[in-house]
Amino acid sequence: MATKKFDIKKSWNAALFILIALALLGGGLSGLIGRFQTGHEQVGYGSNVPWGLWVAIYVYLVWLEVGSVLIFTTLHYVFDFKSLKAIKGLAYLTAFTTLAPALMLIGLDLGHPFRFMNTITSPNFGSFMAWMIWLHLIYLVFLLVKLALVVLANRSRKPERLNKALKVLALLSLPVGVALLGTVGSIFGANSARSFWQMSALPLYFLIFALVAGSGLVTALFVCFAPKSEESYAATAGNLGKLTLALLIFGAMASAFSGLISLNSNAPAQANAIQMIVAGPQQWTFWALYIGLGVLVPSILLFVWPKATRVIGIAASLVFVSFAAVPFNIIIAGQTADTLTGADAFTGFGLQLGYAPTMLEWQVVAFALGVGLAIFLTGYYLLPMRKLEMEG
Amino acid sequence: MSEQINTHPKDCSLSRRDFLKLSGAAGAATAFLGALPKVNEVMAGGNEQAAYTLALAENQIYTVCQQCNTQCGLKVKLLDGVIAKVDGNPYNPFNMVPHVAYETPITDMAKTEGALCPKGQASIQTTYDPYRLVKVVKRKPGTPRGGGEWVTMDFDTALTEIIEGGDLFGEGPVEGLKDIYALRDSKVAQAMSDFVKKILAEKDKDKKAALVKEFKTTFAKDLDKLIDPDHPDFGPKNNQLLFFWGRLKGGRSDFISRVIGSGFGTTNRIGHTTVCNGSVYFAGKAMSEQFVEGKWADGKKFYWQVDSANSQFIIFIGVNPFEASQGPTNRSPRITTGLVERGLKYVVVDPRLSKTASKAWKWLPNIPGSEGALALALIQQVLQNNKHNVKFLENANKAAASADKEPTWSNASWLIKIDEKGEAGKFLRGSDLGLEPEERQKADGSGTWLFDPFVTLRGDQTITFDPNAVEPEFTAEGDLLVDTTVNGIRVKSSLQLLWESANSKTLDEWAEISGLRASDIAEVAAEFTNYGRRAAAEPHRGASQHSNGFYNIVAWNSLNLLIGNYDYAGGMTTGFAYDHTGSKDGQPFNLGKLTNGKTTPFGINIVRSEVKYEDSTLFAQDGYPAKRQWYPLASDIYQEILTSAADGYPYPIKAAFIYMGAPTYSLPAGHTNIEILRDPKKIPLVVANDILIGETSMYADYIFPDLSNLERWEMAGIQFSMPWKVMPVRNPAVAPLVDEVTVFGQQMPCSLEALLLGIAEKLELPGVGPGGLGDAGDLMHPDHFYLKMVANLAFGDKKPDAEKKEPGELLPDADDEEVRIFTEARRFLPPSVFDLERWRASAGDEWWRKVVYVLNRGGRFQDYAKAFDGTKLKNKYGKQINLYQEKTVGVKNALTGEHYQGLAVYLPGPFDLSGKPIQDSAEYDLRLITHREVYHTKARTITNYWLLALSPENSVQLNSLDAARLGLKNDDVVKIVSATNPEGEWDFGAAVGKRPIAGKVKIIEGLRPGVVTFSLGHGHWATGSTDVVIDGALIKGDPRRVKGIHANAAMRTDPIFPDMCLTDPVGASAVFYDTMVKVEKM
Amino acid sequence: MAQEPKDVLVRMHEELQRALEKAPEDRRWVMVIDLRKCVGCHACTIACVAENKLPPGVVYRPVLEKETGIYPNVTRSFLPKPCMQCDEPPCTPVCPVYATYKDENGVVVMDYDQCIGCRACIIACPYSARTFDFGKTYNDNMPEMAGVIVGQKVADDYERAATYEYGDERRRLNRKDSPVGNVRKCHFCLHRLKEGMLPACTTTCIGRATYFGDANDPDSLVADLITSSNVMRLKEELGTQPRVYYLV
């Protein structure tokens, strides 16, 4: 395998990423403005499918955010993968990077974004949504502190105490992360009204999927950013690849089984939902994105070239990127009609049964991702974490 | 001069609060503010707790809905002068069952509301339609009719143009009304009218010719005022003004009669009856003809419907009371309550599973057009099993009926002479038995007439009788089934003829014809006679709008006669109105008489109704076949109006006014009317009164904006299924959105009335203007007319008689509180509409408080219990019902000279106007029908977006078997083509162009295979659905309004008259359900 | 002659006045819908839209229609579906901010000013009884030509007129103020009840298929009806304990 590696540090790479970020921001800006000017008048979700692309991407970003940190922390601190140290800062930075667009999307999804504060001032702790928000905020605090500790540790001459604190915090944040994932899963899974979600042990799946996506992200980060000079580089990359493959296959098998059970369970709503995923108008997201790019291609790559670090990087990237399709599928399908909707009984904006994201929704997603990318680039170039990494 | 009246404060919360403070209502309002449940305090948030002012009587005006023809009562609730909500009027029997006592104070009813159907609930949107016209528009000179280009015009200028004529459109001179208003001398008009009556009445050809000659010499100096002096029966040139309408109710109809009829003097004032349910009306008329001074007369244009609230068993034939049928609102609760609480059973005869049919005991999806066959099958079964009401049927005259306390009687036992060919003709009369006719005095004292009695048979005794005799000694009862010879004359009884007609086929054959099972028919027949008089059969459009429609209806009415259910609770009833015209003894304003002059209209009308071809001067000239059909038994023949005018038969029309009708849309083959209207040579001047640029008014030269139903007056009348005496009064509930104009120096909103008054002012027509109401003063503002009508209603139909201690029907005065509320509630109406002093003066001080009493309740309504009299109904038809119609037999088809039949028969349809059967080629393999959905009406509800939310688009509905055969799936777009529209196309003219008759497929099970249907109300090309240009500015059409299919253009035209839909020659119904079509995938 | 002495609307109106004299916790509002009498007219849907000035896409009481069977053995059925006002509502616990809850009247209400518009409650409702207010009006994008046609500004007056849901006066004057951006639902017409008026869907019902009243009043019509043998509730198995009963 060639040793020439993709290297973001090269200035043309930086330029490329900045360009991408600018493109996302620029392309999405009018959508964002549109969202503020016209509120929810130009969206594709409605009252029968109330949660659309933004919620799906939010969930996806949470998976990445929490999954990557879970994988990193477990491997690094629990299983003592020493070489992962190299991407410690980056792992937290990426997590933080995903958090910003996630919160932005979920905020814009609200009918009254500026009443977000109500969830802080008068939370209903009987609702998973309130828990999610609070856990997310706690998680955010953890992340920020961790990030700060990494930065401080990098600057400090005697980083041991800080690193120790970091470890404690990292371990402490593990259950918070798991709880957050579980809560997000429960927001969907606890709805007796939506049997598809209820049936599929959703919180557990959310955890699994978050781990798959997270391991993909961590692997990709490692392959990209860890110093190739280090001798353990190839071995670690290989191990990460194996882990990703294992999680990937486990996740795919588990969901396939649950899908099959649903299909054969005499529960029409669930069968409909599965039908919707595999044969609905957005089936490409399932077949092409998830099954094709997200499962088959990376599995083959990882299986055939288990040691080729570059291939591992590509495969891992494919996994974490294409996993965006998974929450989309789960979430939309779970909202497919049951008998009482009466979409024919009264028609009107938002009363249609199906869902297809509108241009405006895509634009807002693009803008949010652009913001994420911009944060990453800013952090990457301006915060003193690169130094550490370069120095090994 | 014109200024928009619109007073629409966007934010006048202040004015409302001020009002609350000022009015006595403040107390009430704060009272409930204080008593707010806690939840509202918790939830008040940033918003202050608001008074629900809609609950105050001061914010409510009672008026009448007109989303469909049912005319239910409305309670309009206003907020700052904007209609915030409408609900049902609890005083009105259409909205409540039973309705609340009329005397209930209105403050007690402020929080009670009656029911409304979805169209009623949405009626706000008809008034607040962004596409409504505010100003008069004129077709832009140089552009064609239907070109979609308009210029606005001042009301007065437009009127002047219409009156004066000239080169109005750059197409050459157009004759104005001043020239058409040729005969102006009231004495001459009256004299000519009397003379023409004589000419028409003369049966002898030569004598008729002589009379015409005499006419010409008598009126030599006025002959230039006639359309054709050789045909004085065409009447004066005034008849070349045609005024026709779609939906018209009392009050406005009186206005039109006064201005256009006795004012302008044209006989051509024609309505839309035949497009609606013509043969139901004219079968009713034929069966209600009475023997009056030697002639069959006084037949009422009316019909009977079931008193569904009290019935135990009903057969609904082609009628859908849950969704249409003059009233889902009034009829549904009576039927559903019957179903659940009274064990009502009903049958629905309809090829389509309507919502009514979905709850039926039996749904009989018959073959369209076989309704008469089914009725005869039932008649056969009833008679065969001797289940008919012999006692009732034997009564041959009023005396016999009275002796049995029967409100009605029939001619079932009367004897009819049978000719050599075995055909039934005239009744056997005393003179046939050698009796000398008796000379009697005419009721009006104008002379004598010869009474020649009718004959019935009892055993072998002939009994001669007077149908109208009341004295017990003249009681006549006769045998029912008679086929014998009397005095050498072959005779049969009416019922015998019916029995023979019913036996012209076996039960199995009838079943085969109607596509039903014989066992079902037998079962229905058995059930029908199980409930005494509390059973009934009600036919409507699905039975009447066929070429055999008249006889279908006659057959079902005859079935009812067999059980004698007329005027019985749960049987057949009819409508009863309080007289608003003041013709009853003692009523304050006899508006028919109060006038300062008139131009008596006379002559044959353009659709040749109510006159026999043979009586006209044309007959001598043309003989059979006539150039077009004549309709002596019908009137208001909508489909003949524009086609005859275009044909110039019997004479050309120079100017046509159309009010609230859209024949281009509503008629079968309505596209033929578009073609006529588009050609200014056919009718040189077309003026429409419409609330917007509609499906027909878009082809007019001028459109005068009208008031919407919530802004105007009308005496909304009765429906025949409601046994109470009523008169709902439509009165202005909201400030008009149209221009204000000045006529006779009076400010008024642009409206039908303003248009009529304007014409009257400019032409100085009699009966209008200063002193127009004779002793009752001026008619210069609509109020002068309408408030007098309300005063008449307040008086009632019976005057109090102190001696006989009869209270009469005089209403009490409204008390001070009611007057205050009345006035407050109208505070948002501009003075041009509501001026307390003008109103009071119009009604007269003496009547004013009573008028308030009526208007506060939205009209006058008889109390619930007053409609019932034991098992009978209190308000009665109470006359003879003809099983055999001698008058009908006396009428000949003007195309063939063959006489019509006088009793229930089954005529296999479809046939053309000469009676010749039509057989289209086999490729047209589906029978096209049409139906109503509860949430749409014809050309109007497309503007109601709430209703569009229920059904944005209609569809082409097919049974799954047909769909499978044709390889069609749901939502496939298909075109409907027929033998007379093989392109399957509408041609809307210059602006809109051609469009296919196309819609989306909907596959259903609830439809007889072989039948295809679509619902009424979609497929628009005007009414805001398509772009128009006014004063050079583009007004974009609303894509929501253009959706769906309207397949009337596929409906068949008559082979003899390709410009007109198929038509029932006798009852004149426009035929909707007799077209075979092909459904083609596009 | 069997003649109803009173329209049920009048009877229920009288019963309502009686119920209002009680403390809220002593009464139990229920709705009973007799499917044998429902003629599928959708008047209730529109009456509710009109009463509450519901914008496009918002509906509190659709009437579902269904055709069953094969020709000629076919029937059609109609199911009016307001909020069930569940006694165990799955929609309220999911709300992160207590913006929807069962009030002391037993009605599941919305606090428009508190609601953040997250739509979790729509997701949670098994009856699809909630819809989101996207900020539309029926007269959006209508033409304007003052003095010639009525035009949008005047035509939409009725849509902008005040509504009184929950006793608050609100006008729809822009696309950002509540209830735009909120989830909306049937509230048993609390604002009318407090006035002593029956729900709008009930009074307009042309099939007289909708009954409303206090089930705790043993003499009330609804108390009588909900004990009949042909009564059922939707998705009873979910344990939501609807307060809307159906007669079948």
Ligand SMILES: Nc1nc2c(c(=O)[nH]1)N[C@H]1C(S)=C(S)[C@@H](COP(=O)(O)OP(=O)(O)OC[C@H]3O[C@@H](n4cnc5c(=O)[nH]c(N)nc54)[C@H](O)[C@@H]3O)O[C@H]1N2
């Ligand atoms: N396919 C099909 N066609 C049918 C029927 C059917 O069942 N199926 N039914 C038929 C029946 S029963 C009837 S009665 C006819 C009715 O047919 P028409 O009597 O012709 O009535 P509409 O179609 O209602 O047309 C009314 C017109 O009046 C105008 N208008 C509306 N409101 C007002 C107003 O307030 N003032 C004035 N001046 N004008 C107004 C509108 O522009 C509208 O175009 O339709 C018939 N057509």
Ligand SMILES: Nc1nc2c(c(=O)[nH]1)N[C@H]1C(S)=C(S)[C@@H](COP(=O)(O)OP(=O)(O)OC[C@H]3O[C@@H](n4cnc5c(=O)[nH]c(N)nc54)[C@H](O)[C@@H]3O)O[C@H]1N2
């Ligand atoms: N919603 C609504 N209500 C209305 C109106 C409206 O426009 N909309 N208009 C009002 C007016 S003007 C009228 S005249 C009445 C009309 O009231 P209806 O006569 O009750 O109404 P339609 O729907 O025209 O016809 C009734 C039924 O006849 C059936 N039918 C069609 N063809 C045939 C046939 O060949 N044979 C038989 N047996 N049945 C057939 C149709 O399927 C339909 O169910 O409704 C009034 N009420």
Ligand code: SF4
């Ligand atoms: S039936 Fe409906 S549309 Fe017709 S008048 Fe009555 S309320 Fe109005």
Ligand code: SF4
């Ligand atoms: S949409 Fe409003 S009421 Fe519903 S859960 Fe969210 S905040 Fe609560």
Ligand code: SF4
């Ligand atoms: S029907 Fe739905 S919205 Fe209504 S209370 Fe029950 S769960 Fe809540």
Ligand code: SF4
């Ligand atoms: S109770 Fe009121 S809010 Fe609920 S559906 Fe009926 S009308 Fe609408």
Ligand code: SF4
């Ligand atoms: S108003 Fe009454 S009859 Fe009509 S759909 Fe609603 S519940 Fe049924």
Ligand SMILES: [Mo]
């Ligand atoms: Mo009609």
